[in-house]
Amino acid sequence: MSSIRDVAKLAGVGVGTVSRVTNNSGYVAEQTRKKVEAAIKELGYEPNEMAKSLIANNSKIIALILPTIHHPLFSKFAYHVEQVLNANGYKLLICNSNFEVEKELEYIKLLNKKVIGGIIFITNSNINDYLSENLPIVTIDRHLSNEMIYISSDNYAGGRQAAKHLLSKGCSNLGFLGGFPNVETEVHKRKQGFNDFLTDKNIPYTSFEEEDVIEDFDKYIEQFWNKHSSLDGVFAVTDILAYKLINYLHSIGKKVPEDVKVVGYDGIDLFDISQTKLTTIVQPIDIMGEAAAESVMNIVEKKKVKHKYILPVELRQGEST
Amino acid sequence: MSSIRDVAKLAGVGVGTVSRVTNNSGYVAEQTRKKVEAAIKELGYEPNEMAKSLIANNSKIIALILPTIHHPLFSKFAYHVEQVLNANGYKLLICNSNFEVEKELEYIKLLNKKVIGGIIFITNSNINDYLSENLPIVTIDRHLSNEMIYISSDNYAGGRQAAKHLLSKGCSNLGFLGGFPNVETEVHKRKQGFNDFLTDKNIPYTSFEEEDVIEDFDKYIEQFWNKHSSLDGVFAVTDILAYKLINYLHSIGKKVPEDVKVVGYDGIDLFDISQTKLTTIVQPIDIMGEAAAESVMNIVEKKKVKHKYILPVELRQGEST
Numbered sequence: 001m002s003s004i005r006d007v008a009k010l011a012g013v014g015v016g017t018v019s020r021v022t023n024n025s026g027y028v029a030e031q032t033r034k035k036v037e038a039a040i041k042e043l044g045y046e047p048n049e050m051a052k053s054l055i056a057n058n059s060k061i062i063a064l065i066l067p068t069i070h071h072p073l074f075s076k077f078a079y080h081v082e083q084v085l086n087a088n089g090y091k092l093l094i095c096n097s098n099f100e101v102e103k104e105l106e107y108i109k110l111l112n113k114k115v116i117g118g119i120i121f122i123t124n125s126n127i128n129d130y131l132s133e134n135l136p137i138v139t140i141d142r143h144l145s146n147e148m149i150y151i152s153s154d155n156y157a158g159g160r161q162a163a164k165h166l167l168s169k170g171c172s173n174l175g176f177l178g179g180f181p182n183v184e185t186e187v188h189k190r191k192q193g194f195n196d197f198l199t200d201k202n203i204p205y206t207s208f209e210e211e212d213v214i215e216d217f218d219k220y221i222e223q224f225w226n227k228h229s230s231l232d233g234v235f236a237v238t239d240i241l242a243y244k245l246i247n248y249l250h251s252i253g254k255k256v257p258e259d260v261k262v263v264g265y266d267g268i269d270l271f272d273i274s275q276t277k278l279t280t281i282v283q284p285i286d287i288m289g290e291a292a293a294e295s296v297m298n299i300v301e302k303k304k305v306k307h308k309y310i311l312p313v314e315l316r317q318g319e320s321t
Numbered sequence: 322m323s324s325i326r327d328v329a330k331l332a333g334v335g336v337g338t339v340s341r342v343t344n345n346s347g348y349v350a351e352q353t354r355k356k357v358e359a360a361i362k363e364l365g366y367e368p369n370e371m372a373k374s375l376i377a378n379n380s381k382i383i384a385l386i387l388p389t390i391h392h393p394l395f396s397k398f399a400y401h402v403e404q405v406l407n408a409n410g411y412k413l414l415i416c417n418s419n420f421e422v423e424k425e426l427e428y429i430k431l432l433n434k435k436v437i438g439g440i441i442f443i444t445n446s447n448i449n450d451y452l453s454e455n456l457p458i459v460t461i462d463r464h465l466s467n468e469m470i471y472i473s474s475d476n477y478a479g480g481r482q483a484a485k486h487l488l489s490k491g492c493s494n495l496g497f498l499g500g501f502p503n504v505e506t507e508v509h510k511r512k513q514g515f516n517d518f519l520t521d522k523n524i525p526y527t528s529f530e531e532e533d534v535i536e537d538f539d540k541y542i543e544q545f546w547n548k549h550s551s552l553d554g555v556f557a558v559t560d561i562l563a564y565k566l567i568n569y570l571h572s573i574g575k576k577v578p579e580d581v582k583v584v585g586y587d588g589i590d591l592f593d594i595s596q597t598k599l600t601t602i603v604q605p606i607d608i609m610g611e612a613a614a615e616s617v618m619n620i621v622e623k624k625k626v627k628h629k630y631i632l633p634v635e636l637r638q639g640e641s642t
Binding site: 003004005014015016019061063068069070071072074075076078079082083086091092093094095096103105109112113129130131132269270 | 335340382391397424
């Protein structure tokens with residue numbers, strides 16, 4: 001396939017001149033235009049089709065709204081979303097909401113005005129009231145309405161697996177280290193699965209959760225441990241909490257996994273920079289990203305859609321249990 | 322400020338109906354339209370201005386092209402770029418190039434066709450030939466031409482600081498652990514600064530670099546150490562290489578910093594999940610992201626631009642030296 005550069009070279013002009021000819025924009029001398037057109041014909045050069053379709057149709061722009069792209073789980077998710085979108089001629093807008101509803105609503109307005117074609121949402125906000133039905137929106141770990149597509153990992157099964165695993169490793173004093181469950185999301189099911197597995201077996205456990213958004217993780221971990229220092233097995237609701245707990249335990253002279261066993265949830269890939277490999281429930285982030293991208297494209301293209309994806313998780317044995 | 326929801330509530334209709342009225346799209350009964358218009362007037366509601374400006378003008382869409390968003394340095398950079406762009410009514414497209422030139426060129430075409438307003442580029446590709454002059458492009462750590470704006474941290478000063486620091490900690494057998502410098506980028510200056518500081522003092526050092534893109538980091542680290550196992554001080558060209566070296570040294574029974582001292586470069590924030598806090602040369606990624614966003618907006622808006630930003634770095638003392 002010929003490039004704009006090949007055309008420019010053959011016509012003996014700059015790339016900008018070829019661009020002005022193909023776009024019919026800006027001044028080009030008649031003789032130059034003829035040279036460029038001859039080169040285009042000779043090389044069979046076709047100005048980028050995708051660009052044309054984007055000009056005609058902003059529906060090929062999809063926004064991904066997430067709390068922050070600077071998080072290893074979200075940036076991996078965004079990577080896979082973009083790969084699928086790009087392969088299909090779509091483009092990805094990123095929005096860091098920082099949990100600000102106003103910023104999220106701005107993108108819903110863009111969608112209502114057809115400036116963008118769809119939204120993939122990772123949010124804790126109460127945005128239901130702002131959403132009219134049948135909008136091309138896909139939510140992750142959040143079930144906003146029956147009409148809306150949502151994708152999550154199997155949080156419930158993951159919670160059960162964590163409980164089963166800690167028991168199988170001989171733990172007898174179990175704890176759940178949660179986050180800040182201020183809205184109802186699918187993430188709650190991690191605790192529910194953990195709870196149900198243990199309750200079925202009449203095994204007690206302690207639970208620690210914070211009402212508000214956690215500002216100081218280190219202090220939070222310290223509070224947790226001060227209150228529950230006799231635990232020998234902990235299921236932390238995210239990998240980051242798990243890693244922070246492990247580092248805290250090391251700092252007070254506790255050994256992991258000898259004294260305390262820790263299971264996380266997420267399976268974040270951190271380039272192996274942590275010295276203790278975490279035992280964790282791995283979400284299939286690549287598949288979740290691909291499913292999100294495909295779902296939103298299917299709505300935009302008015303194809304058949306599946307409304308619910310609960311993707312299987314897997315326990316990965318590390319060195320923390 | 323009133324929201325579309327307020328209008329819908331006052332008019333006694335759904336949000337979608339208000340949207341159809343303000344967009345003049347789709348069927349709305351005449352009586353309903355009047356109710357909505359009355360509510361809009363009463364509340365002083367203004368349909369989002371930014372959305373209008375984006376419809377009129379795609380120059381407010383900026384693309385960030387980087388090898389992968391799933392890298393802690395790049396995702397932090399992207400976060401800060403998006404924050405500044407968004408505050409100014411711009412939107413951010415993300416493209417994972419995976420070092421594929423074709424994908425990068427696609428975005429240059431979008432720029433040539435004014436489908437997007439500007440590009441912030443993190444690339445190792447030889448794309449000079451494809452770029453006409455005066456395009457709204459900002460490059461990071463890469464000096465493509467005198468006309469193009471580029472932003473980097475002070476790599477040279479960082480290399481000098483690393484050498485000085487290792488000497489001050491008593492190291493006498495120094496090494497440089499590089500990456501794959503297949504194109505000329507500003508990153509080379511890390512080695513140059515390290516070299517110049519030591520050469521000025523007539524202190525020898527060994528250097529290890531790979532010609533091709535590194536596929537297997539662990540093997541690469543092992544090769545390095547097998548060849549240079551007598552080193553007691555290493556400057557690794559990135560934090561990830563430094564962390565991998567530290568983990569490798571631990572795995573073969575070497576103590577950091579007692580046996581070997583390691584300095585990295587980047588200052589990536591990994592939520593403190595590593596147990597050994599790295600001594601590293603910290604790039605001001607937030608300021609670099611902000612400068613990139615402001616520069617590209619300045620070109621789009623035809624304001625005065627500064628062509629070169631070399632931002633100061635700082636050595637952060639950790640536990641690895």
